[in-house]
Amino acid sequence: MPDTTRPFVIITRKLPDAVETRMCELFETRLNVDDHPFSREELAAAMAEADVLVPTVTDRIDADLIEQAGKRLKLIANFGVGVDHIDVEAATAHGITVTNTPDVLTEDTADMTMALILAVMRRLVEGADIIRREGNRWPGWSPTWMLGRRLGGKRLGIIGMGRIGQALARRARAFGMQVHYHNRRRVHPDIEAELGATYWESLDQMLSRMDVISVNCPHTPATYHLLSARRLKLIQPHAIIVNTARGEIIDEDALAQMLADGRIAGVGLDVFEHEPAVNPKLLECRNAVLLPHMGSATHEARHEMGEKVIVNIRAFWDGHTPPDQVLPEML
Numbered sequence: 120m121p122d123t124t125r126p127f128v129i130i131t132r133k134l135p136d137a138v139e140t141r142m143c144e145l146f147e148t149r150l151n152v153d154d155h156p157f158s159r160e161e162l163a164a165a166m167a168e169a170d171v172l173v174p175t176v177t178d179r180i181d182a183d184l185i186e187q188a189g190k191r192l193k194l195i196a197n198f199g200v201g202v203d204h205i206d207v208e209a210a211t212a213h214g215i216t217v218t219n220t221p222d223v224l225t226e227d228t229a230d231m232t233m234a235l236i237l238a239v240m241r242r243l244v245e246g247a248d249i250i251r252r253e254g255n256r257w258p259g260w261s262p263t264w265m266l267g268r269r270l271g272g273k274r275l276g277i278i279g280m281g282r283i284g285q286a287l288a289r290r291a292r293a294f295g296m297q298v299h300y301h302n303r304r305r306v307h308p309d310i311e312a313e314l315g316a317t318y319w320e321s322l323d324q325m326l327s328r329m330d331v332i333s334v335n336c337p338h339t340p341a342t343y344h345l346l347s348a349r350r351l352k353l354i355q356p357h358a359i360i361v362n363t364a365r366g367e368i369i370d371e372d373a374l375a376q377m378l379a380d381g382r383i384a385g386v387g388l389d390v391f392e393h394e395p396a397v398n399p400k401l402l403e404c405r406n407a408v409l410l411p412h413m414g415s416a417t418h419e420a421r422h423e424m425g426e427k428v429i430v431n432i433r434a435f436w437d438g439h440t441p442p443d444q445v446l447p448e449m450l
């Protein structure tokens with residue numbers, strides 16, 4: 120007999136074992152044992168049955184799906200901080216609460232951003248590929264071979280100075296980079312002072328003066344193609360761009376063309392506009408380091424994300440406002 124005092128929770132992907140075990144102890148839980156991405160039909164069926172849905176970035180929950188959701192569905196407890204795959208406005212209008220998992224993936228995502236900056240500036244993937252491909256037959260050291268660019272003294276322009284942007288700024292400073300940023304709102308002067316960060320009200324002006332540009336803002340209607348073809352042309356040809364936020368923030372076609380034409384020095388992308396599809400032009404560019412959305416992919420982050428999901432479900436089911444509730448006006 121199902122226990123009706125406990126919420127019926129459907130998790131759309133395989134989560135870490137310890138998280139799943141705890142969820143099964145606490146809730147009536149349906150797991151996705153083989154981790155296949157849910158089809159739209161499966162998602163609709165889950166939303167018709169569950170009290171709580173735990174989706175991930177691979178589930179597109181639009182207004183139509185929310186419209187068809189069952190009366191039982193009261194909470195979408197997203198496993199992840201970004202909620203651009205969920206129509207939060209439609210969910211809220213339908214009386215469905217949405218939560219996410221901020222903070223616990225900040226440092227890991229900032230590490231990955233720094234890793235991408237290093238990888239592109241110092242040609243790490245190209246170098247590693249040579250050894251893997253040629254083994255002992257690699258040409259040997261030469262004074263002018265495989266030269267990259269020094270990080271120290273370079274200007275880093277961070278687009279989006281939220282949690283991850285600030286964590287990146289701290290790391291970049293340790294590498295001797297000069298930190299610049301553009302954000303919807305200027306951050307508190309104490310934070311600016313701590314990070315030694317220079318604020319640019321004009322994104323266009325910042326872009327035209329940076330050596331490294333990092334995208335760290337959320338994807339919302341206002342940031343879709345924020346780096347448009349016009350803005351990409353403002354970037355200096357020796358500069359590089361890294362993106363660990365969302366692919367949709369950059370016009371990927373325009374970026375790939377600029378890279379192919381040598382009008383930008385390199386890119387490091389952990390996310391793609393039409394994920395999981397990757398623009399074939401990017402694949403042809405030797406100066407593109409491309410990763411399969413690994414920003415928060417550490418054992419620690421994925422456990423802590425799971426713990427956050429559990430805390431949000433328990434708080435909600437006990438009648439409290441969950442700690443990580445996402446409201447449309449926050450986006």
Ligand code: 8YV
Nearest residue numbers: 175176198199200201414415
């Ligand atoms: C997550 C992310 O792994 O949390 C996010 O927004 O982009 C990733 O780091 C993914 O979203 C999990 O759903």
